[in-house]
Amino acid sequence: MANKSRLESPAVGLDLVAELRSTLERAGELIRVVESNLKGASEGIEGASSSERVAELERRLATAESDVKELASRLVDSEHQGGRLMNLYVATYQLHATLDPPEVQATIAEIAINLLGAEQFVLLLRRDEGDGCEIALIEGMYEGGRTFYDGEDYTGGDPMVDATLKDGVLRLGPTAESQALAAVPLRVQHEIVGALVLLKLLDHKPILRAEDRDLLDLLSAHAASALFAARLFATKDRKLRTLESLVKLARGE
Amino acid sequence: MQPRKVLVVDDSKLMHKMYEVMLRQYALVYASDGRQALDRLQEHPDIDLVLLDVNMPNMNGLEFLAQIRADGARADLPVIIISTEGRDEDTVRGMEAGATAYIKKPFHTEEILGMIARLETKGSAA
Numbered sequence: 525m526a527n528k529s530r531l532e533s534p535a536v537g538l539d540l541v542a543e544l545r546s547t548l549e550r551a552g553e554l555i556r557v558v559e560s561n562l563k564g565a566s567e568g569i570e571g572a573s574s575s576e577r578v579a580e581l582e583r584r585l586a587t588a589e590s591d592v593k594e595l596a597s598r599l600v601d602s603e604h605q606g607g608r609l610m611n612l613y614v615a616t617y618q619l620h621a622t623l624d625p626p627e628v629q630a631t632i633a634e635i636a637i638n639l640l641g642a643e644q645f646v647l648l649l650r651r652d653e654g655d656g657c658e659i660a661l662i663e664g665m666y667e668g669g670r671t672f673y674d675g676e677d678y679t680g681g682d683p684m685v686d687a688t689l690k691d692g693v694l695r696l697g698p699t700a701e702s703q704a705l706a707a708v709p710l711r712v713q714h715e716i717v718g719a720l721v722l723l724k725l726l727d728h729k730p731i732l733r734a735e736d737r738d739l740l741d742l743l744s745a746h747a748a749s750a751l752f753a754a755r756l757f758a759t760k761d762r763k764l765r766t767l768e769s770l771v772k773l774a775r776g777e
Numbered sequence: 778m779q780p781r782k783v784l785v786v787d788d789s790k791l792m793h794k795m796y797e798v799m800l801r802q803y804a805l806v807y808a809s810d811g812r813q814a815l816d817r818l819q820e821h822p823d824i825d826l827v828l829l830d831v832n833m834p835n836m837n838g839l840e841f842l843a844q845i846r847a848d849g850a851r852a853d854l855p856v857i858i859i860s861t862e863g864r865d866e867d868t869v870r871g872m873e874a875g876a877t878a879y880i881k882k883p884f885h886t887e888e889i890l891g892m893i894a895r896l897e898t899k900g901s902a903a
Contacts, residue, residue, distance in 0.1 A: 600887075607886035610798055618791045627790075634791040637861060641883045728863030728881050 541606055544599045551592045558585045608735045611639050612742055619750040623757040628750050629661050632720070635743065636663070640736055641729030642722045648678050648689070649710070649718035649748070655679065657689070657718055660751075664724065682707075685721050692716040694740060696732065705732060708740050710748035717748045781897070782806060782823055786814040786838065787830040787859075796828065799886055800893075811836025815844060818851065826896065828889075831860040831871070839874045846875035855896050859884065 561581050618631045629647070636642040647661035656679040665673065672681040680686050684695050684702035692709040705725065710718040720743055725732070732740075782804045785796045793807050806821050808814035810833040818824060827845075831838040838858060845851040855877040860867065863881040871879045878892050 603887045604885065610795070610886060614791065614795045614798055618794050621790075621794075631791055634789045638789060638792055638795075638882050641861070726861055726863055726881075729883065 541599065541602050544595060544602055548592065548595045548599060551588060551595055555585065555588045555592065558588055604735075608738060611735075612738055615639060615739060615742055616746055619746050623754045625751065625754040625758055628747075628754045632743070632747050632751070633661060633663055635739065635747075636720070636722065639739055640722070640732070641726045642724070643726045644722075644724035646673050646678070646721045646723065647718065647747075648685070648721065649751070650689075650716075651677075660718070682721070685719055688719050689716060694744060706740060708744050711744060712748050712752050717752070720744075720747065781825040782821060784808065784814060784817055784821070784824045784827045786811065786827060786833070786841065788833045789830070792830070799889065810834050811838060811841030811844075814841050818845065824854070825900075826893065827854060827856040829856055829858050829876070831858060831862050831867075839870065842871075842874045842876060855900075857889075857892055857896075859889070 558581055615635050618634075619628065622628060622631075632647060633645075636645050642663075644664035645661075646659060646663075646665070648657035649660045650657050656677045659673055659676055659678055662673060672678060672685075678685075682702050682704060684697055684699055684704050685707045687693070688695050688707035688709050692711065694709060695704075695707045697704045697706065704721050704723055706720075706722040708720040708722070709716050710720060722732075783796075783800060784806045785793060786808045787793060787796075788809045796805060806817050806824065808817045812835045814827070814829075815836075829838045829842065838860070842856060842858075845854060845856070856875065857878045857880060858871040858876045859880045859882060860871070861882045862871075868879045877896065880888050880892065
């Protein structure tokens with residue numbers, strides 16, 4: 525439990541990296557001491573017992589080298605983990621940092637482009653009334669290549685996307701039936717209100733990596749709720765302003 | 778000792794937040810396009826390093842880079858381009874424009890921190 529809470533904070537993750545770096549430096553110092561002793565021993569200062577001492581020092585050196593390798597590996601893992609946590613923290617923070625709907629949409633796009641490396645993607649949101657989804661955001665796609673995503677609505681057609689909109693399961697592609705790389709269900713509480721569909725990654729990002737799954741899960745849980753909260757606030761704010769204007773008019777102000 | 782000052786030039790608020798969290802030990806100055814970045818350089822002549830996006834409104838990263846390289850006082854200022862433009866020709870174009878290094882988005886945190894550490898070591902050795 526303690527470990528879990530430590531890893532939840534990027535700042536603590538960085539502290540852990542600093543701690544590991546310090547340990548690595550201490551291990552390096554140990555190696556230098558052992559090497560120095562080994563050098564002295566190899567010069568034959570101790571006479572007959574020197575061979576035993578050399579063997580002992582060699583054992584210690586091997587142990588120290590093994591420790592350094594393990595610590596270096598742990599340092600790399602920790603730095604990587606720290607980076608993953610930082611991405612998740614920043615994405616969550618920024619999604620909920622505003623109540624302006626266009627800004628929330630821009631943040632979703634920025635996460636897809638800058639953190640996931642998506643070049644083409646579509647954000648679909650279910651219409652309040654009727655079937656189909658509103659195409660709330662489309663990026664990197666030109667008129668000629670839109671296929672299912674022409675116009676303002678998505679009315680179905682991609683089997684992977686349709687299945688995700690139906691059952692709320694995150695799916696990764698492409699598959700024989702679908703060219704989508706990922707269909708990410710968007711949830712508000714337990715309701716599926718849309719999907720983020722990744723269609724193409726940047727050329728230098730050939731595949732979605734294991735750590736990208738964390739970001740896709742985060743988008744699934746937070747993107748729609750942030751967008752809906754912003755839209756609700758904008759609607760209420762607009763109604764409030766209308767009512768205030770009416771009150772002023774009634775008072776003759 | 779004053780923390781080193783880094784100019785972040787990116788039109789994404791998400792990336793501004795990312796650099797804020799990643800580079801806590803540095804003093805950060807932000808700009809959202811090349812024009813703003815030129816203003817920030819005037820306001821903060823003690824900037825030590827620039828992290829530069831390429832695709833931005835008003836003035837893009839390469840135009841900004843060309844301007845500061847043409848300015849004798851800024852000719853040696855380290856500039857790391859950090860961009861989604863990841864083709865080889867994009868990297869060549871960036872380096873020819875005067876970038877010190879080119880990192881592709883999405884990046885791993887260690888790439889940025891490692892590059893800054895190398896530049897600091899190089900700077901202190903010079």
